[in-house]
Every structure is written in structure tokens, then in C-alpha cells.
Amino acid sequence: MQLYGGLLLLPAAVLLTTFAYLPTITTVINSLFLPGFRGAPAEFVGLENYQVLFDDPTFWKVARNNLIYAVGTIPTSIALALGMALFVNGKLPGRGFVRMAYFTPTILPMIAAANIWMFFYAPQIGLFNKVLGALGFSGVNWLGDPNMALGSVIVMSVWKEAGFFMIFYLAALQGIAPELKEAADLEGTSRWSFFWRVTFPLLMPTTLFVLINALINAVRVVDHLFILTKGGPNNATNLLLYYVYENAFSFFDRTTAATITVVILLVLAVVATVKFTILDRRTHYQ
């Protein structure tokens, strides 16, 4: 009997091992070695690679960018998603259409979305600058100005993610019994008070889930950088994963790439654990 159970688990186990666990372990090992020159065997250097990485100002700049990117995208997209979900959950004409409109950015592949936003952001012919020009303002170099570029990337990401998170909130909102609202109405509870005392607490499991997902996305999704900025100008929009890619495939420095990857994994694991342990205690699961 145990054999059957094992066999049933085998396909998933093989795939996970091949594509997730083995690469992770190899990456950890790689981050502890320096490759030898001209066929010499790799040399074990312990944590020296990490030492070198932490001394690299570009790494810190990229890490800071990623932190700004996370702080800029996560709360905004979640708040926006919740707002949109509350809006389309109510009675309004053309509700199906509005829901679809909000969800459309999610269906688009990131590359396609980034290409659309390229045209919005383009310095001369871009939509935003045309609008600004029509209003009599001088245009902004949205993606070329180091002070603006990261912000522009953040705005695009929020646009892309909010619709996706909205779907989770919408599903959760529809799981809340309408009698709760009626019972609160009978006591003269205001909308605002009902939202904070009932709706929001009941949505906490969804918020937690979305929060973890948003965090992972903040370091996972870099497709738009390939189209919009390639990490520039002067690393102003470079994010951790894109930096890993650059190290591995542009600079052919596999060791640094592996080292950064391990750092990302550790940070994500710590943050996720903290979130689950702290927020879980205060979350009501139905």
C-alpha cells in the first residue's frame, strides 16, 4: 500500500526535484565556490563570495531599488485591488464589463503590457507627453530620467497587478453573507464602520495571501525591465532578479548570480515566515 502511495507521489517528486530542489542546492553550492581558470577545479572559498557581494555598491543600489519597488507596488496595488473589488461587487450598470476591463491587464503578457506602456512613456510621441503638451506643460523623459524611471516602472506594475489581486478580493467578497450587511444596517452601522469592523477582517485571509504573492512578484517579475529600461539608466531601475540575469548571462559571472539568488531566497523565506506567524494569529479563517 505504501508503495502505491509512493508511486503516486513520484511524478510530482521527480519534477520538483529536477526543476526546483536540485537547482536550488546547486545554486547554494555554486555560491560557495570560485570557478577555476582554464579547466582548473573550482576552489572552495566559503562565504567569500558573499563578502564580495556585500562590498559591491551596485548590489546595494539594486537591492534598494527593489525595496522601493516593493514598497511602491505592494500597498498601492492591494489598496487599488480592494477598492476596485468593492466597486464592482456593488450594484452598478455594466458590471460585467467593468469587471472585465479591470481584469484585462492581468490577461496581457507582461511583455505585451510593457510594449503598450513604452508608447505611453515614449519621450516625443508618447501618450503622456502628448497630453502634457496639449495642456501646455513640457514633457518628461519618463524612462530616461534616473529620478523618474523607477517610478514609471512602479506605476506600470501597479496597473498590471491590481486587476489580478482584485479577482481574489472579489471572490472573497462574494463569500461574505449578505445578511451580515443587513444585520449591520438594521443597527444603523455606517458603510465605513461596517467595512473596518466586518468586511476588512473577513478579507484578512485574502489580504495575507495577496500580500505574499505581491511580495514574491516584486522580486520575481522582471519581464517589463527587458522592454522598458534594461535596468538603466545607470541601474536606476535595476531590480534583483534582473541583476541576477545580467550577472549570469551578460557578465558570465555565474558565481555572483548564484550568490545573489541565495540572498533573495533567504530574504523571501524570512519575510514570508514573519508575515505568516504575525498576521496568521490575527486572521480569522472561516
Added chain:
Amino acid sequence: MSNQSRIRLEGVTKRWGASAAVDGISFDVTPGQFVILLGPSGCGKSTTLRMIAGLEEASDGQIHIGERNVTRLPPGDRGLSMVFQSYALFPHLSVADNIVFGLRSRKVPKDEQRQRLAKVAELVDLTDYLNRKPGQLSGGQRQRVALARSVISEHPICLMDEPLSNLDARLRSDMRREIKALQSRLNMTVIYVTHDQVEAMSMGDRVILMQHGKIVQDDSPDELYNRPASAFAASFIGSPAMNLLPLVTGENGAVIEGEPSTPVAPMEAAGGHLGIRPEDIALSTTSAAGVPAMVVSDEYLGADTIAHVTVGSHTVRVRMSGKHALAGQPCRLRWSSQHAHLFGSDGLRRDDITPHALPNAPRAVPRPPAVGSFQH
């Protein structure tokens, strides 16, 4: 008692598109009354209640509470509380927080909240459960929390929408008594929606029976049982329900369809129905006088037996106390004229003619309690 909790409906109507779920209903509830809205599902009783609560807007007509016209007021301004069928408890809040939810909304001072909570928790026997979440309570306890939430608001009016339908049969009969006791103790005005005629008969001071969005009969439980205003009212109240037998023209008066030998009512009754409650029929041997019939089967229910008897082309149910095994035997049926009801071809009660008394029908068995005790 002040007039504050008087509820008056005038021609209240609710339309969904072209069809009217509630069609011009009017009634007047005096303070302290326990009024039941009774009817089969889809008859508009819940919609009526929700219009009184303000959860649905009336398409037409007016609703007054006390001296105020509340037809267009939001639910929170109507000064009433409601117990929902699903209880509508907030799953993430403790029992205590659930009960004082409305007080917090109305910004009642914390001290007073605590005092009222302690009092109400005592009243509904929940003191030991105040820190639990609704998910950790049994159905009956959740019901009590919902009751407590409406009691603590100290509104003189409480609306209840099938509050007992999610409970099992034994708990239901306990809660029936408890709700009734609570109502008379606090002198609340209650409008209570149910499809269960046992609840209606046992709890109500007054029962409003509805069908297709209209009031069929608005009377005391006693009147409803003993003088049903229509064939529908007759068939809805009592378990088993009243026997309704179609009458046709016979030689010496109206006879039961398929049983031409015994006239049971004057000729004018033909085309309508004769209604007799199962407990009002006496079953006797073929040697006695009465309507000839044949026992098809009998159901033994403990306290009494329901015999299914064919008369002409119809089946009637006869209730006898104790245990009887009569299946397959021919017999005679008798009833007294005050226990027979006549309904016209339009289904309405006819009091202008009296059914024939079948030759001095003494009650063969003591009359069982008016409301069946075996179903619930």
C-alpha cells in the same frame, strides 16, 4: 404600553418586474402582539417582513411604525431589530462583540454596553460563552446569540425570519417556548415569519396566512383552525391537513363525488368542497349509520393512528387515538355538522348553508390536542 411599537401596513406592494411578490397587503399590529406571517414558500411573507425592516423598498403602499411613516426610511432609523434565518452572526467576532455590535454602532458608552451585555447574556443563558466565536457554538446557542443581539438593542419591535428552521426538531420546540417567554417577559412586539404551522399555532397571538402575495386569513390561531376562511387555509393548518372532498349534485342534496348514497350538504353546496378535520371524523362499524367507506391502510404514530379511508373516489384521513389495525375493513364515517366546513367553488368558506349532520354522531374518541405533536 406606548403606541410606539404599533406597526401599520397600508396596501404594501412589492413588484419584481411585472409580477407582484406582495400584492397590496394591509394589517395593523398592536403593541405587545406576537404576530405570525404564515404561508408556503414563495407566498411573499419574507418579502413583507423585509419591507417592514427596510431591507427591501416597498414598490407601493405605506408602512407606519408608531406615528412615523417609515416607508422610505433606512433600516437603522426604524427602531426595530431582526433575527435572521441564518442568524447573520459575525464569524470573526466573539459572542460578546456580536451582541454589542449594534450598541457600538450607536455609540452607546462602554460602561452601559457592559451592563446591558451582562443582563442580556444572563437572560438568554450565554454568560459562559461570551468569549467564544460563533463557529464554536451549537446551532441553538447561535440562535440565542442572534436573539441576544436583538434584545440588547431594546427596540420595542423584533422581526424574526424563520429563526428556528435551522434547528433540529427537539431544540425547535424548546426554542419556541423560550422565544415566546422572552417576548411576553419583555413585552416586545414580534412579527414572526414561518412556513411551519405548528410554530404559528403554538406561538402566535394572531396568525396572518398568506398565499400568492395576498392575505388569505388574519385571525387568532383558534379561529384559523376552527373556522378556516378558505379551502387553502383549511388545507394549510393542522397535521395531517383537513380532508377536502369535492361535492357534486345528488338526488337529495350534495353528495361526495363517487358516493351518491348519502347526501352530506344542501344542494347549493355542490361544486364546492366539504372539509372535515381528520380528528373530527368518527369511524364505526358497518351496522351504524353514516357514509360507507373502506379503510385502505393505517399509520400508527404512537399516541394515535391515522387511517386512510376511501370514500367514493377519494381518500380521507381519519385520526383515532391509540392503536388500531383496521386496514381492509369496510366501515361508516360520521361527523357532526359544526365540525364540517363548506367551501364554495371559488375556494372561500360558505357560512350561508350548513352541512347535514350525519345521524347523531357522538365522538367515538376523545378529541386529540388541536395541534399535532408528532411532527415536531
